[in-house]
Amino acid sequence: MRFLIPIVVLAAVTVLSAIFIVDEREKALVLQFGRVVSTKEEPGLYFKIPLIQEVVRYDDRILSRDIDPLEITPLDDRRLVVDAFARYRIFDVNQFRQAVGVGGIATAENRLDSILRAETREILGSVSSNDILSSDRAALMLRIRNGAIDEARALGIEIIDVRLKRTDLPAENLDATFERMRAEREREATDERARGNEAAQRVRAQADRTVVELTSDAQRQAEIIRGEADARRNAIFAQAFGQDPEFFEFYRSLTAYDRALQGNNSSMVMSPDSEFFNYLKSPSGVAAPSQ
Structure with a gap:
């Protein structure tokens, strides 16, 4: 027992x-x-x-593999750092075993990394950086996937999807890029200010010309009105002189006295017998007869 x-x-x-x-x-x-x-x-x-x-x-599930960031150079020589990942599954375990041996998943992912990095460099290096950063990147990811499918099948692996997570400038290029962007914005601002100053000068010139035209027209109209008023005044004086010449002469003499005998005038010496004093010497206000 x-x-x-x-x-x-x-x-x-x-x-x-x-x-x-x-x-x-x-x-x-x-x-x-x-x-x-x-x-x-x-x-x-x-x-x-x-x-x-x-x-x-x-x-047997769908697995994910992050690809180490790699630097690429598109057609426009604007270097970019691309961070991507892939989703895949083992579809043929016999072929997978023969391809990677005892290394298993780790060996397969290293070889998958090499395949995807090569395809990414080839595809993204054949387009411009604007295409990579635009909505066209979905088509580029599909091209990377399709290009890597055949090589991955040799490992017994089926690539389901490839995605670009980030597309950045290299760290050493960021400062230069920012400076270039800042210079570009400052140039655009300078151009805008120059165009604004040019427009302002045109407006000022137009306004100054309008002022000169309005002032000239106003002065012309004023001279016309002044001339017409002087003509009317002279006509009235002439009519008054024709009606009473003696009164008109008396009025003109008084006007001459008012303008000549002011306190701030210069001194003047005249003979008492001057005709200037005809009305002053007349007790009746009538001009003395000339001798």
């Missing part, structure tokens, strides 16, 4: 080591001395020969 228990335990361990389970998230290969003898792609309970055969499992 003592010898029976170890035998039962050994038998149980042997049976358990011969059983393995494959769930829906994975695929499995049964290897015998490193050679593939069976492929298990459906979920379920399977058996293998203990100690002789081993099971290698591979993820």
Whole structure:
């Protein structure tokens, strides 16, 4: 009885080591001395020969791989740093095993990185930076994916999608780019100010010309009115002189006295017998008869 228990335990361990389970998230290969003898792609309970055969499992889900940032040079020589990622799945575990050997996922992803980096450089290097930064980048990502599909299939891998996460300028170029953008904006601002000053000068010149024209026209009209008023005044004086010449002469003499005998006038010396004083010497206000 003592010898029976170890035998039962050994038998149980042997049976358990011969059983393995494959769930829906994975695929499995049964290897015998490193050679593939069976492929298990459906979920379920399977058996293998203990100690002789081993099971290698591979993820059957869609996997994601971030590509290390790489620097590219588009057609316009404007260097860019591209950060991308890819989604893929293992579609043929036998081919995958033959391609990567015992390295598994790590080896496959390193080789996948090389494929995607080469395709990214080739595709993005054939267009301008504006195409990469515009809405056309979706078509570029599709071209990268399609270009890498055949090489990836040789690894037993199916590339489902490739996406560009970020597209930036290299750090050493940022300052120069910002300075160039600032200089461009300052140049545009200077041009706008120059155009504004030019327009302002035109407006001022037009306004000055309008002022001169209005002033000249007003002065012309004023001279016309003044001339007409002087003519009317002279006509009235002439009419008054014709009606009463003696009164007109008296009025003109008084006007002459008013203008000549002001306190701020210069001194003048005249003879008392001057005709200037005819009305002053007349007691009746009538001009004395000339001798």
